[in-house]
Amino acid sequence: MMLRPPACFLSLMLTTLVLGSLPVHLSAAVEQPARAEQVPAEANLRTIGELDWFTDYGTAYKEARETKRQLIICFELEDQALQAQFEENILAKDLIADQLSDDFVRAILPLQTLVPDEETTLMSHAAFHHMHNRPGIAILDLTDENSPLFGLMISAHPFTYGRAYSLDEVQTVLSLPSGTITQRTLIYALKRHPERPQSVNATPHNYLMSMSNVNSSTMARMHQVGHHNWSSRFHQINGAVGGLSSEVAVSGNGFTLLDIANDCIRTWRSSAGHWNAMRRHHRYFGYDMVQGANGTWYATGIFVD
Numbered sequence: 001m002m003l004r005p006p007a008c009f010l011s012l013m014l015t016t017l018v019l020g021s022l023p024v025h026l027s028a029a030v031e032q033p034a035r036a037e038q039v040p041a042e043a044n045l046r047t048i049g050e051l052d053w054f055t056d057y058g059t060a061y062k063e064a065r066e067t068k069r070q071l072i073i074c075f076e077l078e079d080q081a082l083q084a085q086f087e088e089n090i091l092a093k094d095l096i097a098d099q100l101s102d103d104f105v106r107a108i109l110p111l112q113t114l115v116p117d118e119e120t121t122l123m124s125h126a127a128f129h130h131m132h133n134r135p136g137i138a139i140l141d142l143t144d145e146n147s148p149l150f151g152l153m154i155s156a157h158p159f160t161y162g163r164a165y166s167l168d169e170v171q172t173v174l175s176l177p178s179g180t181i182t183q184r185t186l187i188y189a190l191k192r193h194p195e196r197p198q199s200v201n202a203t204p205h206n207y208l209m210s211m212s213n214v215n216s217s218t219m220a221r222m223h224q225v226g227h228h229n230w231s232s233r234f235h236q237i238n239g240a241v242g243g244l245s246s247e248v249a250v251s252g253n254g255f256t257l258l259d260i261a262n263d264c265i266r267t268w269r270s271s272a273g274h275w276n277a278m279r280r281h282h283r284y285f286g287y288d289m290v291q292g293a294n295g296t297w298y299a300t301g302i303f304v305d
Contacts, residue, residue, distance in 0.1 A: 208286025
């Protein structure tokens with residue numbers, strides 16, 4: 001999953017350890033549905049509620065690419081009873097179907113699904129690393145061949161062992177703004193935080209997402225949390241977006257991307273200055289997090305009023 005990002009408002013400097021991995025593009029092998037094309041389409045579909053879901057990865061990928069839509073993949077729970085409950089109580093609901101019907105091609109696959117024309121599983125492919133070989137929800141962006149997000153996994157939500165996502169959690173995943181997997185995971189974690197910080201209910205701004213990535217990348221390179229070159233960035237933001245801007249920065253650790261995002265938020269929550277900025281509603285916002293060579297992840301949020 002390739003990841004394409006008048007005084008300092010806050011001063012908290014925080015450093016912790018973290019685990020992670022580098023982003024990876026889907027390989028050509030994952031994109032080739034040659035064998036799948038030879039199978040009658042009706043043999044590759046399963047109806048859940050009012051919607052059809054592909055049961056063949058290659059066919060689903062080809063359909064999403066040709067129709068310029070996102071591909072959502074539900075990797076099945078190994079417990080068949082729990083999977084049946086998830087399909088009936090979540091995927092089949094009208095609220096979810098309404099979100100899925102137009103913008104997504106849908107696939108529901110066993111956990112050990114093979115890459116087309118290969119003897120290796122999707123889960124062992126580097127592009128699916130952030131699923132950690134667990135059941136759950138993954139989303140690939142195939143909407144625009146000219147976008148830096150094209151062909152990349154933009155959401156990875158492995159389920160906690162023995163527990164699928166709730167209706168609200170799936171709705172949140174489906175309503176996330178356009179962005180990289182790190183941006184969307186951090187935004188998801190903030191939207192699911194029990195205190196519901198309002199910064200993520202503002203309008204997401206691509207430039208602020210990019211500038212959040214710039215600061216996070218600088219922190220990752222320096223292995224140091226801070227508001228590096230903030231004066232220059234402040235004036236760039238003011239020129240591009242207008243208004244008064246502020247920034248929060250932190251590092252965090254964890255196993256999954258969501259674990260890491262939640263750890264960053266816990267540390268932000270412990271600082272009144274950071275949290276006051278994050279819990280307020282702003283005009284625009286941007287968030288991102290980047291992993292350093294030391295294994296630590298560094299997160300930044302930028303807000304404009």
